[in-house]
Amino acid sequence: MIDVPLSVLDLAPVAAGSTAGEALRHTTELARRTEELGYQRFWVAEHHNMPGIASSAPAVLIAHLAAATSTIRVGSGGVMLPNHAPLVVAEQFGTLEALHPGRIDLGIGRAPGTDQMTALALRRTMEGLSAEDFPQELQHLMGYFAGDPRLRITATPGNGEAPAIWLLGSSGFSAQLAGLLGLPFSFAHHFSSANTDAALALYRQNFRPSQWLDKPYAMVAVSAVCADTDERAEQLSWPSVLSFLRLRQGRPGPMPSVEEAAAYPYTELDLEFVHSRQDGQAMGSPETVRRQLTGLLERTGADELMLTTQVYDIADRVRSFELIAEKVAGGLHRPN
Secondary structure (H helix, E strand, O other): OEEOOEEEEEOOEOEOOOOHHHHHHHHHHHHHHHHHHOOOEEEEOOOOOOOOEOOOOHHHHHHHHHHHOOOOEEEEEEEEHHHOOHHHHHHHHHHHHHHOOOOEEEEEEOOOOOOHHHHHHHHOOOOOOOOOOHHHHHHHHHHHHHOOHHHOOOOOOOOOOOOEEEEEEOOHHHHHHHHHHOOOEEEOOOOOHHHHHHHHHHHHHHOOOOOOOOOOOEEEEEEEEEOOOHHHHHHHHHHHHHHHHHHHOOOOOOEOOHHHHHHOOOOHHHHHHHHHHHOOOEEEOHHHHHHHHHHHHHHHOOOEEEEEOOOOOHHHHHHHHHHHHHHHHHHOEEOO
16 A cells, blocks of 8 residues: 545635635635645646636646745646646746756647637637647647757757646546557546546556656545534535536636535535435545545546535635645555
8 A cells, every 4th residue: 555645726716705806815825735744746727717716827836835935836727738838838938947847747638618709719710729729739738848940940949948747637538548548547536436437547547658757647636525523514515516517517616605505495406416426436534534535546447536625714724735745645555
């Protein structure tokens, strides 16, 4: 049995009644505290046109977080490559790596992370709005870091300043591509739990040793809310649930309070969706969360777990990571 590294994925949630500036300050506070607690890495995700998420500019936020910390790895979970020119991403993350050598992760996704209208506003053209060009764009991005002469452009910083590159996914496409390229792979179990096992199997089956990895390395992102009791953890989880329900209904907004989420008139269909979304996640007291994460490790054989905790109050968010570090992490193992 070996110990399992734990990491953090944060969306800089904007709570109802607060501002994006407060959300970003809370994310900075969380990054500092999770570094103290011994978490492996701290990632932020790219989302656009979502009033409840302040992490729309990952490279800018990563620069701030890396400067506010000293040892924890900081990165993107992820940068949605179809939204950006590969050269721009290479220069941004080359700059980050040059400023904070050995601490930057570039997690890359192929989804837009937003709606079609916002994707068009980002890209300023109808061309490339699908993810079909993703493999070629990824090849160009990696080429800029490697100084590929065929590109006839030198990314500065970028060439020779490569961060650790990860592929992210919620289905089989990126899993296979990550395996073929010999890259580490992070699966979005927190919103696509039904696809986890199949995607990890594809990754491992297609893996080819590379300059980056000798063997597959899979990280699983999982929602985790830990509190002193199961009942309190469930209460804290409902604002995130209501936020996602509203997003599905085309009404995104700031994260509601625990009281607002508890008073919402959920339909039977809503509750059915909630239960399906909570399937396979970790929520409860430290004992309950340890049992749930152990089950996930046994099921997936993950090399690392990335925890995302979307709750209304920053104190509850910090407390969840403290409880997991102090009362859960030491009991987590996976079979060799």
